[in-house]
Amino acid sequence: MRAQFVLSEIGVGLRRNLTMTFAVIVSVALSLALFGGALLMRQQVSAMKDFWYDKVNVTVYLCNKNDAGGGAAGAPATPACAKGAVTAAQKKEIKSDLDELTAIVDKVYFETSDEAYKHYKELYGDSAIASIITPDQMQESYRIKLKDPEKYQVISTAFAGRAGVHSVQDQREELETLFQMMRGMNVAALCVMALMLVIALLLIVNTVRVSAFSRRRETGIMRLVGASSFYIQMPFIMEAAVAGLLGGVVACGLLLLGRYFLIDGGLRLAETMPVVNFIGWDAVVAVLPLVLVIGLLMPSLAALIALRKYLKV
Amino acid sequence: MIRFDNVSKSYPKQNRPALRDVSLEIEKGEFVFLVGSSGSGKSTFLRLILREERASHGMVHVLGKDLARLSNWKVPQMRRQLGTVFQDFRLLPNKTVAQNVAFAQEVIGKPRGEIRKAVPQVLDLVGLGGKEDRMPGELSGGEQQRVAIARAFVNRPMLLIADEPTGNLDPQTSVGIMKLLDRINRTGTTVVMATHDQNIVDQMRKRVIELEKGRLVRDQARGVYGYQH
Numbered sequence: 001m002r003a004q005f006v007l008s009e010i011g012v013g014l015r016r017n018l019t020m021t022f023a024v025i026v027s028v029a030l031s032l033a034l035f036g037g038a039l040l041m042r043q044q045v046s047a048m049k050d051f052w053y054d055k056v057n058v059t060v061y062l063c064n065k066n067d068a069g070g071g072a073a074g075a076p077a078t079p080a081c082a083k084g085a086v087t088a089a090q091k092k093e094i095k096s097d098l099d100e101l102t103a104i105v106d107k108v109y110f111e112t113s114d115e116a117y118k119h120y121k122e123l124y125g126d127s128a129i130a131s132i133i134t135p136d137q138m139q140e141s142y143r144i145k146l147k148d149p150e151k152y153q154v155i156s157t158a159f160a161g162r163a164g165v166h167s168v169q170d171q172r173e174e175l176e177t178l179f180q181m182m183r184g185m186n187v188a189a190l191c192v193m194a195l196m197l198v199i200a201l202l203l204i205v206n207t208v209r210v211s212a213f214s215r216r217r218e219t220g221i222m223r224l225v226g227a228s229s230f231y232i233q234m235p236f237i238m239e240a241a242v243a244g245l246l247g248g249v250v251a252c253g254l255l256l257l258g259r260y261f262l263i264d265g266g267l268r269l270a271e272t273m274p275v276v277n278f279i280g281w282d283a284v285v286a287v288l289p290l291v292l293v294i295g296l297l298m299p300s301l302a303a304l305i306a307l308r309k310y311l312k313v
Numbered sequence: 314m315i316r317f318d319n320v321s322k323s324y325p326k327q328n329r330p331a332l333r334d335v336s337l338e339i340e341k342g343e344f345v346f347l348v349g350s351s352g353s354g355k356s357t358f359l360r361l362i363l364r365e366e367r368a369s370h371g372m373v374h375v376l377g378k379d380l381a382r383l384s385n386w387k388v389p390q391m392r393r394q395l396g397t398v399f400q401d402f403r404l405l406p407n408k409t410v411a412q413n414v415a416f417a418q419e420v421i422g423k424p425r426g427e428i429r430k431a432v433p434q435v436l437d438l439v440g441l442g443g444k445e446d447r448m449p450g451e452l453s454g455g456e457q458q459r460v461a462i463a464r465a466f467v468n469r470p471m472l473l474i475a476d477e478p479t480g481n482l483d484p485q486t487s488v489g490i491m492k493l494l495d496r497i498n499r500t501g502t503t504v505v506m507a508t509h510d511q512n513i514v515d516q517m518r519k520r521v522i523e524l525e526k527g528r529l530v531r532d533q534a535r536g537v538y539g540y541q542h
Contacts, residue, residue: 226393
């Protein structure tokens with residue numbers, strides 16, 4: 001089988017169905033871009049929740065000297081902290097009370113303000129807010145891992161309003177709203193992707209049907225002179241593969257462009273949402289090969305299935 | 314070469330079978346006319362040989378192979394040993410004469426050097442030397458059929474199947490085509506030709522097989538077209 005002969009047949013086939021080829025490329029590109037986008041969104045969510053979400057459920061923040069009001073940083077006063085920063089005696093009392101709650105508390109970590117600063121840096125990286133925070137602005141806290149995360153309420157009633165306690169936060173609740181939103185967007189992206197995928201596949205099936213019909217003379221003659229079914233089907237499959245690959249390339253371009261537009265240029269989310277540590281270019285680039293491979297294989301498979309129906313061999 | 318053992322073929326949604334209990338044998342090197350009115354089962358007979366269809370009952374052997382037991386992926390191999398010619402020529406209109414003939418070799422993966430040698434040779438044989446670069450549309454019907462015969466013969470098949478090759482041609486051109494088929498037959502290739510052309514059958518005096526409503530009604534060694542049809 002000679003490559004030149006096969007390639008020229010593919011070129012002829014793609015040009016003959018130019019509008020159809022274009023439609024296939026666009027729909028494959030859109031569905032794959034959404035697919036890649038959904039993957040990246042998931043990475044973004046897990047990158048964000050990685051540090052605390054799985055480790056700690058509830059945080060008891062302790063008052064620091066700024067919370068008493070009129071502090072150096074000019075932070076507004078918190079009523080619970082009106083009496084000033086937490087004392088050593090208060091800390092000890094809270095710790096021993098927590099240790100007694102063995103029925104629901106799994107582990108307690110004490111986080112100093114230096115550690116809090118370090119963890120904040122890890123979580124939010126080099127974002128704009130992280131760079132203006134200083135260690136002494138961070139609150140000391142007891143980070144509590146619960147045996148049953150649902151028992152948050154018990155900790156809350158026991159410690160909220162106690163002297164020296166700034167607030168009690170259910171970490172999950174805080175993060176969950178954000179993650180919920182991102183998961184919702186993820187599901188929406190996947191739904192649209194599935195729809196686009198169906199459209200892309202139907203377009204490919206139809207393209208194959210049309211080109212099988214318009215080439216029935218050639219394929220009929222090929223059959224008569226004993227061309228193998230693989231040889232007869234290959235130009236059709238290659239056409240779908242080439243169109244799919246072009247769609248994949250466009251999808252890759254869209255993903256790179258999307259990362260740039262959303263985070264760096266255009267919307268500038270990196271500036272307007274400084275608390276979020278966005279995924280880097282490396283994560284985007286890592287998704288591209290998968291997008292290309294799917295762009296290559298999926299239309300080929302669709303074409304093969306369509307050929308079984310529309311091309312007698 | 315070809316053997317039919319009690320072969321019947323029915324198509325779905327048709328009451329009457331297209332072939333009914335046909336048994337016959339065609340030897341290597343024979344020239345056989347297949348005659349009968351439209352709907353007598355001639356096309357089905359040829360389609361069974363080409364394995365475009367499978368027999369409903371009975372066994373079809375072609376080139377020593379039981380076609381019922383031949384797996385689908387081996388069918389192309391079998392067809393490479395067969396040449397086929399049709400009433401409507403079936404040429405590719407956007408390829409030249411030489412490209413049309415070469416097509417039959419390209420699709421089975423013959424090396425380029427071999428194709429360059431074989432194509433002019435077979436075009437000379439069918440009397441089209443010097444017309445390699447013409448398009449099929451520029452040729453007369455007879456010349457187009459010669460291109461089709463060249464294509465069928467370029468791979469030197471053991472068996473040539475011709476389905477009314479002179480059906481679209483005037484009597485004089487038909488005689489030329491028949492001479493060509495006769496010449497091919499003399500190289501040792503078995504020729505099976507379905508036809509309605511009474512003059513040709515009567516002149517050639519070859520074996521005649523007649524089908525009527527799917528039954529084999531006549532098998533004559535040096536036959537004529539037959540009675541009034």
